[in-house]
Amino acid sequence: MISHRDSNAQRISALDERAEALHLKPGMGIADARAMHPSIDIVEADPEADRRLLEGLADWCDRYTPLVALDGIDGLFLDVTGCTHLFGGERAMLDDILSRFFQQGFDVRAGLAATPGAAWAAARFCGDRIVVSGEEETLLAPLPLAALRIAPETRASLESVGLRTAGAVLAAPRAPLARRFGASLLLRLDQALGRLDESVSPRLPVAPLSVERHLAEPIMQTDDIEQLVGRLATALKADLERRGEGARALALFLFRVDGAVSRIAVGTSRPLREPRLIRRLFHERLTALEQTIDAGFGFDLVRLCVLSVAAFDMQQGDLAGEVADDEADIALFADRVRARLGDGAVLKPVPVESHLPERAVAIVPFSETPRRTTPPKRPGRTQAPMTIFPPERPIRLFRAPEPIEVPATEMPEGPPLRFRWRRALYRVTRAEGPERIAAEWWRQAPGDAAAATRDYFRIEDADGRRYWLYRQGLYGGVSPVPPRWFLHGVFA
Amino acid sequence: MAMTAVARETVFALRRQIAKIEGTLPERLQAPAGAPPDARITASADLTIVRRGLAATLPDAFLPVGVERLDAALSGGLPKAALSEIHGQETRDAGAVAGFALSLASLVLKQAQGLPVLWVGTSEIFHEAGFPYARGLHAGFGIEPGQLLFSETPKLADALWVAEEAARMTALAAVILEIRGNPQRLDLTATRRLHARAMAAGRPVLLLRQAAAPEPTAAPVRLLVAPAPAAPRATVAGPLAGSIGRPAFTITIGKSRTALPGQFTLEWNPDEHAFDERRGDERRGDERRGDERAGEDRRTANPVAVVSLSRGRKDPAAAPGAVLAFPAAGAPVTIPPAAGDQSSRQQRATHLGPRRAG
Numbered sequence: 001m002i003s004h005r006d007s008n009a010q011r012i013s014a015l016d017e018r019a020e021a022l023h024l025k026p027g028m029g030i031a032d033a034r035a036m037h038p039s040i041d042i043v044e045a046d047p048e049a050d051r052r053l054l055e056g057l058a059d060w061c062d063r064y065t066p067l068v069a070l071d072g073i074d075g076l077f078l079d080v081t082g083c084t085h086l087f088g089g090e091r092a093m094l095d096d097i098l099s100r101f102f103q104q105g106f107d108v109r110a111g112l113a114a115t116p117g118a119a120w121a122a123a124r125f126c127g128d129r130i131v132v133s134g135e136e137e138t139l140l141a142p143l144p145l146a147a148l149r150i151a152p153e154t155r156a157s158l159e160s161v162g163l164r165t166a167g168a169v170l171a172a173p174r175a176p177l178a179r180r181f182g183a184s185l186l187l188r189l190d191q192a193l194g195r196l197d198e199s200v201s202p203r204l205p206v207a208p209l210s211v212e213r214h215l216a217e218p219i220m221q222t223d224d225i226e227q228l229v230g231r232l233a234t235a236l237k238a239d240l241e242r243r244g245e246g247a248r249a250l251a252l253f254l255f256r257v258d259g260a261v262s263r264i265a266v267g268t269s270r271p272l273r274e275p276r277l278i279r280r281l282f283h284e285r286l287t288a289l290e291q292t293i294d295a296g297f298g299f300d301l302v303r304l305c306v307l308s309v310a311a312f313d314m315q316q317g318d319l320a321g322e323v324a325d326d327e328a329d330i331a332l333f334a335d336r337v338r339a340r341l342g343d344g345a346v347l348k349p350v351p352v353e354s355h356l357p358e359r360a361v362a363i364v365p366f367s368e369t370p371r372r373t374t375p376p377k378r379p380g381r382t383q384a385p386m387t388i389f390p391p392e393r394p395i396r397l398f399r400a401p402e403p404i405e406v407p408a409t410e411m412p413e414g415p416p417l418r419f420r421w422r423r424a425l426y427r428v429t430r431a432e433g434p435e436r437i438a439a440e441w442w443r444q445a446p447g448d449a450a451a452a453t454r455d456y457f458r459i460e461d462a463d464g465r466r467y468w469l470y471r472q473g474l475y476g477g478v479s480p481v482p483p484r485w486f487l488h489g490v491f492a
Numbered sequence: 493m494a495m496t497a498v499a500r501e502t503v504f505a506l507r508r509q510i511a512k513i514e515g516t517l518p519e520r521l522q523a524p525a526g527a528p529p530d531a532r533i534t535a536s537a538d539l540t541i542v543r544r545g546l547a548a549t550l551p552d553a554f555l556p557v558g559v560e561r562l563d564a565a566l567s568g569g570l571p572k573a574a575l576s577e578i579h580g581q582e583t584r585d586a587g588a589v590a591g592f593a594l595s596l597a598s599l600v601l602k603q604a605q606g607l608p609v610l611w612v613g614t615s616e617i618f619h620e621a622g623f624p625y626a627r628g629l630h631a632g633f634g635i636e637p638g639q640l641l642f643s644e645t646p647k648l649a650d651a652l653w654v655a656e657e658a659a660r661m662t663a664l665a666a667v668i669l670e671i672r673g674n675p676q677r678l679d680l681t682a683t684r685r686l687h688a689r690a691m692a693a694g695r696p697v698l699l700l701r702q703a704a705a706p707e708p709t710a711a712p713v714r715l716l717v718a719p720a721p722a723a724p725r726a727t728v729a730g731p732l733a734g735s736i737g738r739p740a741f742t743i744t745i746g747k748s749r750t751a752l753p754g755q756f757t758l759e760w761n762p763d764e765h766a767f768d769e770r771r772g773d774e775r776r777g778d779e780r781r782g783d784e785r786a787g788e789d790r791r792t793a794n795p796v797a798v799v800s801l802s803r804g805r806k807d808p809a810a811a812p813g814a815v816l817a818f819p820a821a822g823a824p825v826t827i828p829p830a831a832g833d834q835s836s837r838q839q840r841a842t843h844l845g846p847r848r849a850g
Contacts, residue, residue: 326607326663330641333661337643341650347642349626361626366641393631395591396622424584429721430734460736464719465584490584490622492591492632492739492760 013045047073057106058203059261062253063301064097066210067202075123077116077200090130098128104259113139116200117192121147121166136193141167148188154181207251207305209243211235218257218298222286225254225302229282232304233275246271246312252282254293255301262293266339269331269367271310277332284340334366356440357397357488391435392458394468394489401486404469412475415457419469421487426461433457437470452481458491466491555599555696559758559769562743567750570596570713573694575687577714579746583672583703586621588719591632592741593668593698595760595767598633600666600696602765607665609635612643612655617672621702632739632762639665648677652686659689659697670700674707684710706746714747720757723770738762740770 010030019040024033033040050073058068058076064087067079080093087093094112101108111122113131118139122129125143140147143166145155158181163169169177170189178186190196211232219225229252240246248271254262266281286293315325334346346366354360405420415431434455444451454470461467467490473483554569563569570576576596580589597609611624626637643658645651648671655669669686671678683699687710690697699711706714720740724731739760745751757770 329661329663330608333657333663334641336657337654341645341654345643345645345650345654347644349637349640349642351626351637357625357627361637363623363642390631393628394587394622394625395594395628395632396587397625397628398622399619422584430724430736432734432736458736460721464721464740464742465587466719466722466736466739467587489625489628490587491628492587492594492741 050074055203056260059263060255060259061097062204062261063212063255063303064093066204066206067200068204069200069202071120075120077119079200079202080112094128094130100259115192115194116198117149117188118194120149121192133194137170140192141165141170143167145169148185148192150185150188154185157181158185205307207307208309209236209239209247210303210305211239212253212301212303215300215302218300219302220295220298222290225286225299226279226283228302229304230275230279232302233278236278236304236306237273237275240273240306240309240312243309244312245309246273247278247306247308248272248310249307250278250281251305251307252285253301253303253305254299255303256295257297257300260294260296264289264293265307266335268335270328271312272335273312280332281335281339284336288340338366354440355437357393357437358401359440392432392491394491397489398487401470401488404485404487406471406485413455415459416469416485419485419487421467426465426467428459429462431457431459433459434471456488555596557596557758558599558767559756561754561769562756562758565745565751565754565756566713566748570696572600572696573691574713575683575690575697575699575709575711577699577701577709577711577747579704579706579714579716580700580702581716581718583620585717585719586617586702588739588741589700589702589717590621590624590670591739591760592715592717592743592758593700594629594633594635595765596696596698597666597668598635598765601635601639604665606639607663608639608641609666609668610641610643610658610664611668611670612645612651612658613670614648614651614672615644615646617670617702618644620672621670632760634762634765648675652677652682655697656685656689659686659695660693662693662695664695666695667697668700669697670702671704672702674701674704678709680708680710687711711747712749713745713751716744716746718742718744720770723759 012024012026012028012030012033014026015024022037022040024036024040030042034042054070054073054076058070061068061076061078065078065080065083067081069077069079071077080090084090084093087096090112094110097110098108109123109127111119111124111126111129111131113119113122113136114133115136118131118136121140121143122131125147126139129139131139145158145164145166148155148166148169150158158169163172169185174186187196191198213228213232219228236247247268249265249267250272251266252264254264256262264282264285266285268281272278272281337345343365347363348366350362350364352360352362402421406416407418407420409416413434415433416428418425418427420426434457436453436455438453439451441451452473454472456468456470459467459469468488469485470488471483471485473481475483553572554566555572556563556569557566578589578593580586601607601609624640624642626640629635629640630637641664643651643654645654651669651671655667658664658667667690686697686699699709706716718741720742722740723737724733725735725737726732739762741758741760743756743758745754759768759770760766761768
């Protein structure tokens with residue numbers, strides 16, 4: 001039995017069959033129930049877990065149709081238009097759904113109809129019924145008002161005027177109904193009867209392409225899954241070729257026998273359609289996820305979806321049928337590494353227009369640079385003039401400048417004589433500088449600590465190691481904070 | 493005679509094949525002492541020398557460092573299709589170690605135009621020694637930011653995997669793998685895998701090991717790199733006191749099957765992207781080097797070497813026509829008035845001079 005808190009009282013929100021047999025009802029106070037039956041077992045309601053369970057079931061229902069929508073907290077809509085013949089007709093499909101849910105330990109009611117409204121009513125008030133198109137009115141007529149999916153207030157006021165079944169409402173003249181109970185009642189009626197279209201919004205975007213394979217014998221081994229991915233990708237290739245496209249994002253759905261669904265997605269840097277390469281990408285991803293994917297008793301349905309596509313440029317091979325394309329090799333390499341180790345595993349530097357050293361290069365995840373079709377822009381007047389002697393820059397830069405202790409400098413604004421970095425003392429033998437680099441005032445708020453001017457020095461210690469130090473702030477300046485020293489990078 | 497030559501060639505070819513299967517490094521012996529030094533560099537493709545029963549391969553299996561003594565010691569340079577270890581004694585030497593590896597990568601890129609360089613490292617080393625800075629690499633080593641790829645992984649095992657996958661690719665010019673310390677995972681097996689892949693792909697894999705003690709690995713060559721004080725900058729008025737010039741490294745050959753142990757001080761020339769060796773007095777190295785090179789490079793010692801002269805071309809100062817009019821300072825200037833040389837006052841631009849109103 002499950003309890004929930006409603007207006008300051010613990011009440012029964014859901015209960016199982018044995019509790020029902022004890023004449024307990026939802027909405028009854030927990031104290032009353034305990035008084036009647038002291039031995040009942042009560043669990044606090046957890047709406048979050050319920051929602052997760054429902055979403056898991058929705059994932060699993062993906063095997064019947066890609067159009068699955070959540071309905072409230074306890075229902076699912078499946079748009080099976082055009083899918084039923086894959087499962088041997090409507091009856092067989094409904095039986096399959098019911099039996100599989102039963103095997104998973106769920107007590108479900110299902111209805112199948114031409115309109116969502118009628119199917120909803122059939123599922124909740126008839127159970128396991130298939131309504132043929134055109135028979136919605138005969139289905140609804142004997143059902144109570146709740147079958148019309150109307151608000152409780154509307155239902156109460158309808159009952160107060162003596163309309164107690166859906167059939168009575170259907171028989172009543174429309175104009176007075178609309179005037180008295182609002183347009184929503186008629187809307188629901190029309191939707192249930194199919195006079196108005198009602199769309200079910202699926203919870204996941206529908207993939208442009210997907211192929212799947214139902215398996216008579218569940219598979220568990222990663223090798224088998226990979227082999228199957230290769231075959232599915234072969235089937236996918238024909239479709240992609242027909243559309244002239246390649247896949248940019250792929251997802252593999254593994255439907256476990258007991259209802260759990262694993263979704264494995266990979267992205268590619270350039271459009272891909274070669275089954276061998278798709279298989280290699282999933283090989284890396286599956287290897288990385290080996291610990292987290294639990295095969296359990298095996299997967300009985302494997303589906304490969306193309307989530308996004310892009311135009312595929314055909315390439316001319318040479319007579320031996322080989323295409324030597326280094327960029328494609330690198331893109332594939334990067335994709336494999338990222339499939340295994342995550343997006344940040346392959347990085348590339350991108351120069352940024354900034355004079356601040358740490359901002360002058362952005363490190364971004366690798367992605368294919370779009371091929372330039374137009375000639376590069378001519379350097380305009382906005383570009384900074386090139387200097388003959390560019391400023392010396394270190395080859396390694398610390399992500400965060402490391403604070404160093406500087407006991408004394410020869411001159412107030414000069415380089416340090418010695419400094420302490422990571423607890424070791426360094427004696428400065430030679431120094432070049434300063435190179436003054438001011439902060440980007442157009443980015444920072446005034447008074448910001450990071451906005452202080454820096455004086456960079458290139459120094460060499462007694463052993464010949466070359467470092468890049470800077471002093472943040474000025475001596476005797478307006479800022480009350482004394483200057484601090486940092487080590488920012490190392491030279492070759 | 494001809495028969496024996498053919499038979500010998502066959503034997504050498506077979507030995508080469510066996511060496512390739514066995515994964516033995518190609519080796520080349522120093523040319524006979526009597527041979528002119530140029531013969532080694534322009535060694536013809538069919539030069540095969542046998543050493544300890546192993547066949548040597550073609551000269552382009554090596555990456556010449558460009559310093560004659562070091563190349564000779566390494567019998568032709570660093571092996572191009574192999575794993576090479578570059579050690580630094582302490583983590584704070586990471587600048588020198590990375591700088592030396594990058595200069596090697598820069599030499600590789602001279603031959604493999606446009607291919608990217610992948611730098612693999614663990615998060616630990618990038619945090620301890622700093623992340624490679626693309627602006628500095630471009631300025632110092634001519635490696636464009638578009639040619640750089642980095643891979644940062646939190647775990648060593650992942651870094652090794654990335655490096656292994658990268659080592660078998662021919663689309664990369666070089667792979668740099670940077671590891672700190674002596675981890676258990678980087679053992680003989682792991683390095684052998686890297687070495688085998690590098691050999692198959694024909695691309696160098698540089699294994700940078702910061703703060704590591706030498707231990708047995710499959711790498712045929714191990715170089716120990718330490719920073720060396722830089723020579724001062726050269727200016728018109730001689731070396732600029734107190735300035736820091738080009739990057740300098742001290743290279744020690746730690747392990748090599750062919751080389752004798754030796755120590756070299758190399759200086760990287762960021763303008764030409766080439767190494768120079770420095771001998772003797774460090775602080776005055778610039779001038780000395782100029783003198784040494786004067787003969788071998790067919791280049792006159794240019795006292796005004798503020799910017800490096802291009803190495804590929806002939807020095808324009810060496811082959812001018814007759815220098816006519818630079819008399820010694822203090823000498824009386826007597827230039828005979830030549831007819832075509834100087835224009836007389838009357839001839840000279842009458843329209844420029846003040847015209848007398850007639």
